[in-house]
Amino acid sequence: MESAISPFLHPALDRLGVSDEMRHLMITPYREVKFGLPLVCHEGGLKLYTGFRVQHNHSRGPFKGGLRFHPDVDLAHFRDLASVMTWKCALVDIPFGGAKGGINCNPHELNSSELEVLTKRFVDRLDEMLGPDRDIPAPDMGTSPREMAWIMEAHSKDHGYEPGIVTGKPIQLGGSPGRLAATGRGVALVTCWACENLGIEVQGARIAIQGFGNVGSHAANFLHDFGAKVVAISNRHSGFYQGDGLDIPGIIKSRNESDDDLTLQQIDFAAGEISNEELLALDVDILIPAAVEATIHQNNVDQLRARLIVEAANLPVTAEADATLQERGIPVIPDLLANAGGVTVSYLEWVQNRQRYSWTESEVNNKLESTLHNAWKQLTESAKSTGSSRREAAYTIGTQRVKEAIELRGF
Ligand SMILES: NC(=O)C1=CN([C@@H]2O[C@H](COP(=O)(O)OP(=O)(O)OC[C@H]3O[C@@H](n4cnc5c(N)ncnc54)[C@H](O)[C@@H]3O)[C@@H](O)[C@H]2O)C=CC1
């Protein structure tokens, strides 16, 4: 499989003028593992899943990145996503490297105790690679605070009480206030700054959001609170459109009551059903892809009518589509910044865990906002002064910081 990040990364390394050896070092994962995970299912019978962890780079701090439980994942996928984490942490200037991993299972088809066994077995297999100063997992698609609690338990069994082994935990176990909503909060804040920059009024702005999980639903809720009209949302099954704005708090409430992504379909509100492809092509001010990679590609990019795209998902716009959007003058706020709120509060959670001390939610939210705003300022200034896109500027800053750390540490 061709790397989705290479077309963004190589030009940044060209701009830095790195040697071939340094380029190779910066693009190659430090370590990647793939292993079998057997599970005896409740109805009987053995199933074999595959676990993955790619540790991309740790020159600026321990490996950091989420765990995805999804049937379609593979090593190539995680290689790209781990690399994204490295540049993202560097861009927002938190002392972590990049990693990503997960299991090729469909969490909707397993019950809670099967998932618990699988998650704990995953941690056992990775035992010597994980640790609060080595590699710190967190939630990504298909995982949540529940799985993070199991990870903490599995690790602490052999290593003693250590909440800093994982972030995105339940608050009762040392999770940080604000982490659950942090990625969506960051998406909403960055959207507001971008609107201000581009002369788009947030109040009343029409927004379409693809993906209504942790990130999409929290982003929708914050933007609704800021006065925007979220006119369309979707999940992996279908989408909904209501021209005068959806009742986002009401939809989230009923989704949470059933605790199942599927029930978005069953919610009773005065909206029409649309497909994910139709959602992407809506005539809106802002389009927020918050689901999976490559949902905006060369075959649908010409249909897009949004004035601004904010990448809440990782790598949702392919390189070909990105080039077309640049030609059409449609600004894209890149994933490296737009969804960095999650890992930023993960860092704050890890700091609190290491100090055995906790901050209030408003302290955490203030630190999140100032971290993202610093990165936003650096990114926009760099894009302006070099005449590059925001994505190019994000990669230039991220790769520059990682290169500097590698050189300072030596080989
Ligand atoms: N959870 C976090 O803190 C962070 C997540 N992200 C990224 O945000 C994205 C979403 O993650 P979460 O919200 O955590 O996942 P989630 O598992 O909570 O929700 C994913 C949502 O996307 C929908 N979906 C899945 N495939 C789809 C498709 N092909 N078309 C439309 N909708 C689809 C699902 O039905 C669900 O509504 C991912 O790209 C993830 O890597 C990025 C930074 C942090």
Ligand SMILES: O=C(O)CCC(=O)C(=O)O
């Ligand atoms: O919170 C974290 O450590 C990682 C979040 C993540 O996986 C991401 O930013 O893509």
